[in-house]
Amino acid sequence: MKIHIIGGGVIGLCSAWYLAQEGHEITVIDKTDLSDGTSHGNAGMVVPSHFVPLATPGVIAKGIRWMFDKRSPFFVKPRLNRELLQWIWQFYKACTPEMVDRAIPSLKHLNEWSRDLYREFATNPAFDFDLENKGLLMLYKDKKTAREEIEVAEKAHEMGLEAQLLSPTEVQQLETGVKVDVLGGVYYPEDDHLYPNTFMQQLVKELNGLGVKFKTGKSVVDINTSNGKVEKLLLSNGQTVPVEHLVLAGGSWSAQLLKKAGVKILLQDGKGYSMTYTSPTNRPSIPTILTEAKVAVTPMGSDLRIGGTLEISNFSEKIHKYRLEGILNSMPRYYPELTLPALDQKSVWQGYRPCTPDGLPYIGKSRKLKNLVVATGHAMMGMSMGPGTGKLVAQIMQDQPLGMEIDLFKVDRF
Template sequence: MSKRIVIVGGGVIGLCTAYYAAELGHRVTVFDRASEEDRGCSYGNAGMITPSHFVPLAAPGAIRLALKWMWNPESPFYMKPRLDRRLIEWAWRFRQAATAAHVSESAPLLLQLNLAGRGCFEQLTREWGDVFGLTPKGIIMICNTEEGLEHEVATAATGRALGLPVEILDAKQLAAMEPGLSMRAAGGVYFPMDAYLTPDRFMSALIERLRERGVDLAWNTPVTGWNRGEGRIDGVMTSRGAVNADEFVICGGAWTAAIARQLKLRLPMQAGKGYSLTLPRPRKQPAHAMILSEARVAVTPMGSAVRFGGTMEITGEITGTDLSINPARVRGIVNAVSKYLPDFTADDFQEVQPWAGLRPCSPDGLPYIGRFQSFDNLSVAAGHAMMGLSLGPITGKLMSELLSGSAPSIPIERLSPDRYA
């Protein structure tokens, strides 16, 4: 049965949900507070599709590392210590989740979702043509310390045990994979099932397909409130007026906690600000996408350009848009790049305008995907942190199944939005 579906938020998660729902014959409207020209989190990211990222952010050792990094303004992580009730609750829940048991229970699901996500991108490339630059060539984690390499090798062993193909590379083998690039590295780990694409091109192609399918894309239209019925949502209030529908899905990225709170629903979420720098004509083009492991910097070839992305600044639960650029953290990315890849120097980045995006981070490092118990026709898909692009299409597919009344093709109980209710 065709339903009227309202989606709040037109980032990669909202638009992929709209796409797969429209494919199943539903009539979809997407509301976004931003304009179509706005280049939010889903556009300037590093474009990686990441089966390699099966360890959730909340993992043993994460707190120790965060405490070490917090005092260095150029490090990959920052959280301003402050008396903010929601930040304290989030940090406490993160600490609760950062256990070996949580990792071993979540890793198989994250891997399954990421592999299925890669499958969706391959399918979309077959259907749409090569319009977003999908490159299924794997990603290399490059380590410039023995300690860093040991850590990546241990992660690789876990991946192997889960059935993921992984190759450990010494410095010589690494150099052979990147013959055109100088590298300062102790070695690396190659994840051949990873892939990458150009996210801005993916988003444009998606918007074009949505228009062809008659999806109503309402930009510059924030959802400001809800009309509640008996255990249901009747409609949303927007600057266009009230809009009724059969189903409502919150895909508000880092804004999701604030949107859910309008309905007295608790979805702890912090914005994790990150930056990217794109060189349109790099002096060298890497043959692979790579992650500079200890520095947590992603390097992604995108056509003739190359994008460098990194840092995670926990900026709080957002209602507005804080995309201010912290120069020290941008410097941290640039310095890391020339430390691992000496072909690139700070001069290469002189003219580059840094881009900032707000990752939606849940405390346990898992997205919220599913229906709320308290409303029959309200669901959420948000909180994908560093994997929103990678998991965009599979999230959209699972949501479309759920909205059609079918059982999701991957069990998602662990991602329940009621887990902190």
């Protein structure tokens, strides 16, 4: 098959990888040069433990409180926009225990499958992307958060995932890198982490070796359809690209792209920031979420990356000084003796998580266009779920039996 893929993030490239293995002729189109993007500067956590979607009971009340705190980890840029209002309404409808319970098995399955596929990548001598199995620590400082995290840990047990409840002393025994000041934590030993920038670079190199073609630095500005099929793409340099089969993996930009083809999905950009410290003298040794602050802390190779904040920003490129402070100020509260060098604003990275209202990705064929497969909407777990999604895309395109049930990921569900 001759297949075009829009988007060279982790989802597009993993799809290219599994399709190229089957001998298909692949072209990846991306508006960037693929040296940086949301799939590069993220926190690199591969997290079967993250089986609970963003939309949960209680999250709206918390979100509203956070909206009034300029250093909080969540913000929606207020604007009167139909898609945003529809997204908020569907998000609200997804915040029920029934919807959460419905989503959990699929998220867990896709995350676990992907983690195993990353471990498979790591056995390939062409790949060395600092994949490590050190687990994930969820640290908390207050009683309310402790109750919430313990409830998730109980759910994890029910789902067959190992989760250990740790006292402050036990946390410190596990975290040997720095002093920790917390009320306790939950440890998920089955989670992995990796250096996303390295994985993405190596994937591009290996895909080139497999004969995958890249059209980079060119945006897809229009998608022409006829007779229920995508017919051609129009690129920003005026080039027209005829299409036999199309995978759309445009991350947060996917809704805008699909609109051009007459397909509607609800998707918002969840902007976040990260800072990477090169070989700091001391650092936490276990990937960790500082739960009250919603900050991710990941030792990557010899570096340390911290990241956080979710702003529904409408692709704003402005770096919010106060939200950045919110991330940085949380560090000494959990790690009182950790001193990190000051970074200037230029070294702050930002990326856009493709967020669906119900916290489930869109993976599958569109009902409207027979030669189109959509793969997007992985929000804060796109790195984690990349390989499993890529494998699903390859199976869908080749009409093979699927590695998992994907009914909940339907593209036309809203």
